[in-house]
Amino acid sequence: MYDVAERSGVSIATVSRVYRTPESVRVQTRERVLAAARELGYVPSGNARGLASRTTGVLGLCFPDYADPDAETAAAGADADDDHAVMLYSDQIIRGMERAARRHGYALLIAASLDGGPESLVAKVAGRVDGFAVLAQTVPTSDLDVISRRLPVVMLAGPRGIDHLDHLVVANADGQRALTRHLVDDHGLRRLAFVGGDPESPDAEARFRGFREACRDAGLTEPAEPDVRTAMMTQAEGARAAEALLDRAQAAGADHPEAMLFANDQMAVGALQALAARGLRVPRDIAVTGFDGIPLGRIVRPTLTTVRQPIRQLGEQAVELLVQRLRDPAGPPVSLELPVSLGLRESCGCG
Amino acid sequence: MYDVAERSGVSIATVSRVYRTPESVRVQTRERVLAAARELGYVPSGNARGLASRTTGVLGLCFPDYADPDAETAAAGADADDDHAVMLYSDQIIRGMERAARRHGYALLIAASLDGGPESLVAKVAGRVDGFAVLAQTVPTSDLDVISRRLPVVMLAGPRGIDHLDHLVVANADGQRALTRHLVDDHGLRRLAFVGGDPESPDAEARFRGFREACRDAGLTEPAEPDVRTAMMTQAEGARAAEALLDRAQAAGADHPEAMLFANDQMAVGALQALAARGLRVPRDIAVTGFDGIPLGRIVRPTLTTVRQPIRQLGEQAVELLVQRLRDPAGPPVSLELPVSLGLRESCGCG
DNA sequence: TTGAAAGCGCTAACAA
DNA sequence: TTGTTAGCGCTTTCAA
Numbered sequence: 001m002y003d004v005a006e007r008s009g010v011s012i013a014t015v016s017r018v019y020r021t022p023e024s025v026r027v028q029t030r031e032r033v034l035a036a037a038r039e040l041g042y043v044p045s046g047n048a049r050g051l052a053s054r055t056t057g058v059l060g061l062c063f064p065d066y067a068d069p070d071a072e073t074a075a076a077g078a079d080a081d082d083d084h085a086v087m088l089y090s091d092q093i094i095r096g097m098e099r100a101a102r103r104h105g106y107a108l109l110i111a112a113s114l115d116g117g118p119e120s121l122v123a124k125v126a127g128r129v130d131g132f133a134v135l136a137q138t139v140p141t142s143d144l145d146v147i148s149r150r151l152p153v154v155m156l157a158g159p160r161g162i163d164h165l166d167h168l169v170v171a172n173a174d175g176q177r178a179l180t181r182h183l184v185d186d187h188g189l190r191r192l193a194f195v196g197g198d199p200e201s202p203d204a205e206a207r208f209r210g211f212r213e214a215c216r217d218a219g220l221t222e223p224a225e226p227d228v229r230t231a232m233m234t235q236a237e238g239a240r241a242a243e244a245l246l247d248r249a250q251a252a253g254a255d256h257p258e259a260m261l262f263a264n265d266q267m268a269v270g271a272l273q274a275l276a277a278r279g280l281r282v283p284r285d286i287a288v289t290g291f292d293g294i295p296l297g298r299i300v301r302p303t304l305t306t307v308r309q310p311i312r313q314l315g316e317q318a319v320e321l322l323v324q325r326l327r328d329p330a331g332p333p334v335s336l337e338l339p340v341s342l343g344l345r346e347s348c349g350c351g
Numbered sequence: 352m353y354d355v356a357e358r359s360g361v362s363i364a365t366v367s368r369v370y371r372t373p374e375s376v377r378v379q380t381r382e383r384v385l386a387a388a389r390e391l392g393y394v395p396s397g398n399a400r401g402l403a404s405r406t407t408g409v410l411g412l413c414f415p416d417y418a419d420p421d422a423e424t425a426a427a428g429a430d431a432d433d434d435h436a437v438m439l440y441s442d443q444i445i446r447g448m449e450r451a452a453r454r455h456g457y458a459l460l461i462a463a464s465l466d467g468g469p470e471s472l473v474a475k476v477a478g479r480v481d482g483f484a485v486l487a488q489t490v491p492t493s494d495l496d497v498i499s500r501r502l503p504v505v506m507l508a509g510p511r512g513i514d515h516l517d518h519l520v521v522a523n524a525d526g527q528r529a530l531t532r533h534l535v536d537d538h539g540l541r542r543l544a545f546v547g548g549d550p551e552s553p554d555a556e557a558r559f560r561g562f563r564e565a566c567r568d569a570g571l572t573e574p575a576e577p578d579v580r581t582a583m584m585t586q587a588e589g590a591r592a593a594e595a596l597l598d599r600a601q602a603a604g605a606d607h608p609e610a611m612l613f614a615n616d617q618m619a620v621g622a623l624q625a626l627a628a629r630g631l632r633v634p635r636d637i638a639v640t641g642f643d644g645i646p647l648g649r650i651v652r653p654t655l656t657t658v659r660q661p662i663r664q665l666g667e668q669a670v671e672l673l674v675q676r677l678r679d680p681a682g683p684p685v686s687l688e689l690p691v692s693l694g695l696r697e698s699c700g701c702g
Numbered sequence: 703t704t705g706a707a708a709g710c711g712c713t714a715a716c717a718a
Numbered sequence: 719t720t721g722t723t724a725g726c727g728c729t730t731t732c733a734a
Contacts, residue, residue, distance in 0.1 A: 001711060011721045016713060026719060038493075041500030046478030047401035048711035051726045056398065057475055058460065065453065091442050098461060102416065107462040107475055109409065110445075112453055124408055124458055127397030128479070142389075149392030299650070352727060362705045367729060377703060399727030402710045 001042065008036035019044055050128075058107050059322055060125040060132030061097055061315075062139055063090040065112035089311060090135065093156065096315025097133065104323050106130070113138045126151065131326055133318040136161075136202075152325040154318050159202050166321045166334045168314060172203055172291075175307035175340035176210030176261070177217075179289055182342065183259050184218045187349050189287060193257040195241045195267055196226030197233045204233065204263045207291055211261060230267060238267025239274035246278060258286060259348070265290035265297050265306055272300055272347065283349040293343055302346035310338050352393065359387035370395055401479075409458045410673055411476040411483030412448055412666075413490055414441040416463035440662060441486065444507065447666025448484065455674050457481070464489045477502065482677055484669040487512075487553075503676040505669050510553050517672045517685045519665055523554055523642075526658035526691035527561030527612070528568075530640055533693065534610050535569045538700050540638060544608040546592045546618055547577030548584045555584065555614045558642055562612060581618060589618025590625035597629060609637060610699070616641035616648050616657055623651055623698065634700040644694055653697035661689050 005012045017025050018033045050056045101108045111121040122139050126147045136158020155167040183189045194211045197204030216222040230237035249256045262268040268290030293308030344350035356363045368376050369384045401407045452459045462472040473490050477498045487509020506518040534540045545562045548555030567573040581588035600607045613619040619641030644659030695701035
């Protein structure tokens, strides 16, 4: 910058103005500066700029560093030889955030979190942005606690964790409730079984809650617990859960459920295969539903009825929240729930 | 940092050491510093750090700001109501780069390029990274010219543009040549028609070149030009091109081609529909092929034979190139061509 | 093992 | 419209 100033015969302040507020510099001068900059290959240092102005013009995103297990499994199921079709949860959030960030003139810095420590990627991100979003279970609460005292952080798709953070979730309970009602009201099903996940998973629990509430509202017996729980909510576990449900009914001399509702699509897809193997036709003999809206759900036969998560909107909304928070750092913490939508396809008897 | 130093009774130099080279500080001291940092909510400033050390630990990516028309069209074709299934070209590159960057300890800064000007997003990215990748036709050559004199830039999937840049392309000609040979050698087809794109598109032209070479090698007449060219290579244009080809043959009193090869999957998908509408069965009456390997290609019926681009590897390789260039700034410019693979499915008679 | 001090390249008053 | 001058918060010799 000093070189550019010297070469064009102005002060560094003028060079700075040319880049920050071009109108405030006489056209003639401006062009002289720009020419010199071009000749010298001058690229303004974002670091120096950020240091002097205390803003970076960058928003961040931290997401888990393990490859999304759901998506990987889906890829394997669909077509193992390439992964063009499979979009990860994080890919979609990135896309949403990038678009929204661009609208507001921000760039997006992304990093999957390695393990902690003073020099973790999270720390790096935090030090280089004006604010950032964190996907649930990515960053230790203790780190977030420290960081969120210095800059805006929004927590995505998880428990708030720290109560002064802004936070964004999808309407898990609402979605599952609506889907359950659809089964009861529109298809007349009454013997429903719910397959949940780890009790520690807020998503899975919220979905079960929705199921339970719908049962209650419909006058069915309100279950205290999911009929089956799985640890990882994988396809294999879904298949096993379906079989267990069948075996259990048989052992009791009872009819099998009229519908199996799974806390995610992965398990539902696994169940579809297991049920076919046992000679049950879906949806004729039994209905099956999932949750998430993964691509695999419309490749399998029958196509899978599900609740679609608005993942991209999650990213966009995260940026909106950050931008707003940057404008008004003192406002009360915001907590938003994004609406989901039903994807009614063949496996429930629609489509 | 001064506060942390004061609170823990050391100098700022020691605080710095705690974060940069923890081993060089006595354990006792280190923990005192860390405790103070925690209490104060200290987050090291990436800007200051970058300014002082002249490195950012961040790599960048600039990609076009228009939504990828191919992918958007694919989404519309597959299922207009959501976009979970559709991965954009840029999404895949981002994913590839992020993974590779993480392996090398870098974070990734992404920005779609708005229009130029001194304050463009490109300039912002350039000023905040140690090096970055540019997707073809994203950044004006003049800007790149200036920027690339200060930091490593790798050009992706396009003409090199500036000859001292590292640059990465996929083997368009090789892929189309191999696919054409497959049609000729394995399926015994000889009357082939090629539908290309804008002569300005290096990708489309390279693909046509591969086609032409394969024709020559097979002893067929070597076409000087594609049988049809389209401007945007969309589905609609592909459909129109297929019809034009049919009409042309009919007008000439000739048989229709035995195969139509399209310069991308979009057009091929459009053609599939047009051919079905004309009562032609694919691949029985005529074979159809595309290029790219978009997700839609395996959802349509018949599934589409294509050449798959290794897009994610493009991103990973870009990072490798940048890292290498950062290590050895003076080395000669590198130019790599990534191999593609055939995706033989139903529309050519395989699968 | 720790401290002192000189920048890194820019922005933002304030002056002229 | 342009120039002067303090820092911004850190890293990095060089000494101690």
